[in-house]
Amino acid sequence: MIVGMRCAGCSVTETAIYLGRARSTVSAVKTAYKKCGNVMSGKHNSGRKRNLTDRDKEQGTRIVARKCKQSLSQITSEVNSHLRNPISARTVQRELHASNLYERVGIRKPLVTARQALQRRQWCRTHRQWTPQQLQQVIWSDESMFTLFQTTGRVYVWRTPKEAFAPECIVPTAKHGGGSLMVWGAISWRGLGPLVTLHSKVKVAHYVNILGDQVHPFVQNSFPGECPLYQDDNAPIHTAKIVQEWFAEHEGNDEAHFWLNGYVNKQNCRIWSEANPQVYVETPLHPEKLTVWCALWAGGPLFQKR
DSSP states (O other): OHHHHHHTTOOHHHHHHHHTOOHHHHHHHHHHHHHHSSSSOOOTTOSOOOSSOHHHHHHHHHHHHHOTTSOHHHHHHHHHTTOSSOOOHHHHHHHHHHTTOOOOOOOOOOOOOHHHHHHHHHHHHHHTTOOHHHHTTEEEEEEEEEESSOOSSOOOOOOOGGGTTOTTTSOOOOGGGGSEEEEEEEEETTEEEEEEEEOSOOOHHHHHHHIIIIIHHHHHHHSTTOOOEEEOOOOTTTSOHHHHHHHHHOOOSSOOOOOOOTTSOOEEEEEOOSSOSOEEEEESSOHHHHHHHHHHTTTSOOOOOO
16 A cells, blocks of 8 residues: 555655554655565564474473363463473463364263263164164153252353343352252153152162152053163163062063163063963073063063163
8 A cells, every 4th residue: 555655656744644654664665665576574584583383382282182171371381381481371372273272161961981981882883773663662761950040051141241230131040059859751752751750869769669650651551562662871770689670570461571771782582472472572581581481471561671
């Protein structure tokens, strides 16, 4: 712009006033253009030297990769411990941004151990080929707690700077969530299962009562004459010995079938009896024992879980 106005016949003063620049700046730019043909400096390595070398940048990237939950000030302190000339937190932040590293809110997820992660991966591989018809035979169950007010996570509000404390823009909080309610529930393709209020910490005996008083009637009404799979999250109360015994010993008035946790290693076998000519069963029990059991309880439901 400076070069264009000067070449168009504008004086140094006119150009400086119009562009809001100093007369010395206008004069220097025009002189550089006459001398070099451009307004850029041709000096090698001109400009201010960078505070960090490539090696220093790599060091900072390694620190973040190793300790990604540290604050910017902590990262800056550790970076400066390896430098002769300390740098500011803003410089560290700028270099991290140049490496596509930004500070974000961490996503909350349940804690999973290495063993649990392996089990989940195996479960996914086992069931990735399941058809929609097979998934329609699954009953999904879990316990969950609900609070009156949100106690974790961020809530974003669209507001002006003056509305920071407006009642409709604040996020109300209360101790312990303002009251909570623990419930157990189940869902399936056939519809919603029962929703049970849990007034205290769930114990094994209480869970067994839920299986007998809630789950069993739900299966009889929603899956008459069928063999659905009962899926839970393998919490300690779900895998207790008394729960396993309930699934092994429970009996009723429908045809023989088994409930199994979806990710248990099972042995497939076919059961033959007079009352049940051919009932397909998935179970870890030995086929001969199952044959005897089904012969004794022909016509009654049979549950098995490991």
